[in-house]
Amino acid sequence: MSSSEPRVWVETIMGTVVSVHAYGTTAFVQDAETAASVACAFDELREADRIFSTYREDSEISRLHRGKITLDEAHPLVAEVAAACLDAEQRSGGRFSATWRGWFDPTGYVKGWAVERAARMHLLPLLAATGATAIGINAGGDMQVGTAPGSDWVWRVGIADPHRAGEVLAIMDVVDGAVATSGTAERGAHILDPRSGEPATGVRSATVVADSLAEADLWATVAIVAGDDLSWVSAADSRSGMTVSDDGRVRRWMGATEVSVVTHADSAAR
Incomplete structure (x- = not known):
């Protein structure tokens, strides 16, 4: 396995510990652009929490549940997740459902979706940078990871x-x-x-x-x-x-x- 320097960033978001792990040359892991991309990934998760948290009265999901807004009036990501949840319910034969209680609650789906989305938007593109070896994000033990082309990581x-x-x-x-x-x-x-x-x-x-x-x-x-x-x-x-x-x-x-x-x-x- 390639010898690479590690760097780890840790935040608590969406009710769980989220860590980003970067490996590569010192120049890559200490680069300001790498740190900025990691910060953007964390911001993306905070925004997902603002939209989807069932523990926040001001979240889009809570407002939708109380009838304060409709699905069409909610943030566009709510409709995207609702469609994904419906598809998941159909593919799983009903073993997963975000609406079985009579209202839309994507809690069982949205964390993995949000972490993957943050990784694909802000972290995995870093693998094209000079000196990058690997980068991954861990949210409560669930991980989305990537390895730079040509690396044996x-x-x-x-x-x-x-x-x-x-x-x-x-x-x-x-x-x-x-x-x-x-x-x-x-x-x-x-x-x-x-x-x-x-x-x-x-x-x-x-x-x-x-x-x-x-x-x-x-x-x-x-x-x-x-x-x-x-x-x-x-x-x-x-x-x-x-x-x-x-x-x-x-x-x-x-x-x-x-x-x-x-x-x-x-x-x-x-």
Whole structure:
């Protein structure tokens, strides 16, 4: 792997810790244009929070929910996300829905979408700069990453063992793309099945690797909701992924094909 100097920027936005990681020559990572692009990415996320946060009374989503504005009157990005959520609901067979409660709440989709958008607008273009090796953004453990053309850099993303706190279950190697994990290990059964309104059970964690963080985040959530049913994988725009069930089974897939099922004995015993 190429020897490169790292630089990290960290902010708390959208209710989570967001970090940008740049690798390259000293001139690249310390360049004012690199720092300015990172600042723009953070600003983009703050704007997304201003528009989509359900915790802010003045957000576009909150005003839409209260009937103060219509979808046509809201910020154009609201309509864009609403269309993406409807498409996701159709492709997932209803395992994801932003409207199942009777109003539009894109919380389960918008973070991955916003982080990917900020990365594509402001961070990934930096890979064309002289001295750049790699750049990525991490939001609460979900990542959109890129590597400069001609570089041998590989992002090695550790996947936490949901049965054993503080331990790593697997490593995902990614050159360019996204990795997202959803699960119940840390926050309990907080993911609801929109088809029933009941907490999703059976799968402790799900990790998806895709070109797009919006897609990876979506399908990781779908995997939790789907439980033992992996039929959705054929419709997912994913490269690979894995689920870890409550009983310790680890299922992996590549493309649309399940490639392995193993029992993680230590996990199953806990």
